[in-house]
Amino acid sequence: MSLIPENSSPKTVVALFSIKDLDSGENGRTSCSIEDQLPFALKPAFKNYYELVTEKPLDREKDSQYVITITATDSGSPSSLTTTEDITMQISDINYNAPLFNRAFCTMYVHENNNPTALIGPVTAVDQDLGQNANVKYSIMPARKVDQSLYSYISINSENGNIYVLRSLDYELITNIDVLVQASDFSSAPLSTNVTVHVTITDENDNSPVILFPPQNSSSASVDLAPRTAEAGCLVTKVVAVGGESAQKPWLSYQLFGATDSGLFMVEL
Template sequence: MSTLTSSTPENSPETTVALFSIQDRDSGENGRMVCSIQDDIPFALKPSVENYYRLVTEGALDRETTAEYNITITVTDLGTPRLKTEHSITVQVSDVNDNAPAFTQTSYTLFVRENNSPALHIGSVSATDRDSGANAQVTYSLLPTHDPQLALASLVSINADSGHLFALRSLDYEALRAFEFRVGAADRGSPALSSDALVRVVLLDDNDNAPFVLYPLQNGSAPCTELLPRQAEAGYLVTKVVAVDGDSGQNAWLSYQLLKATEPGLFGVWAHNGEVRTARLLSERDAARHRLLVLVKDNGEPPLSATVTLHVLLVDGFSQPYLPLPEAAPEQAQADSLTVYLVIALASVTSLFLSSVLLLVAVRLCRRRGAASEGRCSVPGGRFPGHLMDVSGTGTLSQSYQYEVCLMGESGTNEFKFLKPIIPNGLIQNTKQN
């Protein structure tokens, strides 16, 4: 039995695989022949001219299912006894590019820790092609994204042959926590076939942000001072330190601790919420001003921290005027001092003037006590002393004015009723003429 090798492309129905002829040297029935092949293959024998046959495909062959067929052709005569011979044909199915590359997963999720080094290998994608030869060679590429804010070309790259991905630069979790894109896989057939898969990159947080204090502000300006009444009970809420952390998870869990205090044991800080409370009752021996240093620390590894300074002023009550701390800005302190001096000077001048008037009235009352009668008024003939009244146009009374004093006498007592100026007639006439 001889063997013949033949090749036929897949997906080609009714294709002639081989053409052969048979013969028998006998005559009559002994020379008549019957030709056949096995039944379980997609091939058939079709007679051509006398003693010639064609081996053809009955349907489209699929190389990916069966790449090779071994066909046995049996020729039997009709003599007695019957004689037969067999001939083998090996049919190899040649590949046609009828399969697109297929990814091993429909989607990929890759986890990358932030602050990675550039050119870091962050993962791979893989696709296979059931074809053979060039039809099975796969190349990878990044497909264009529809997100205008995602500059994909600056974030990741892919090796066209191996499918190894994504980081071109250091990634920042606080700026970009996750992003996704599609990767294409194409074979080198003609025409080329392709497919794509979704890739999602998730950044893992690194503890690279220290806590940031929102209150009280630590911006170098005049410190914020908290007022604390001396009557406060133990556990009194003085203030609360408010801080945030740009990280996530345990890297953003904050705890608070009192590092230093002007008077240890007087204040305490709650570890989980930053509340500053009194630890005991206050006494007269406690200082009026206190400075607290609070530590804010995250739970990262290693932990990062920040400090905040608090100023507390003890007062007898919230109605007590607030006095600025000595650390206040010099310009503000100077302005406040000048205002106080002006108020004191104005009050002194006003007091001196009122005292002088009241003293003069008292003296005149004493002189006229005997002459006063009930319901009558006396007009004193004298004038105020010049050294008290003549102030040369400073807004006080002139010595050309007189005062009318009304006294009411009853039961031996004198009472000051009213005081009003009397303008001399000459002054009134001069005024009218002017």
């Protein structure tokens, strides 16, 4: 078996051999041939020697091995005689291929108030090369025009591409984080590719509404007066409150709680 690199240029000599026929005259004259459709060719060298040379570019990812049948034929009469010999040609890998992600953009989700070091999902890249050239490692790359402090929230396992959140997140402070993940191979001249991971923080109902009116910071309760002659449906006061959550959850409902006589008053939305 012979081993040649896939980046061998055309006309590279990959084998040298000789043909000998014990007959004499025309019966001892020989010729050689190989199958068509191969990226190799036979070239006469000197006397009965032939060179097997590359004729076309090689691609290990397409064909990693060739079995080349060499046929030697004499010029005997009335019929020629032939002999065949197989040469196995193994194509060695050159680091041509960068790791490739299965998508160019990735979105992941994590609830706010998450546990630190929570796994939010993996990214995966595949390298079509062989051996060390196909092994992939992952890292998070800094991106320009992005708050670098956000990268302290995210970590990645360099071996399997699992992405983790390192601290508990608060939707009211941060809603998303964009990070650039790089996958590179282990060759001496590594090739790499990037994918943008968009981490979306989802809101949870973890903040109580805040009453703006009547003010709640005074020492005495707010007092509103209603005339003795007030009829049913008469407006006594208004309560104004805002939700403590994001704009995605703005709706508030009101109800009486702990009224002296719940039958005397009602709350309308």
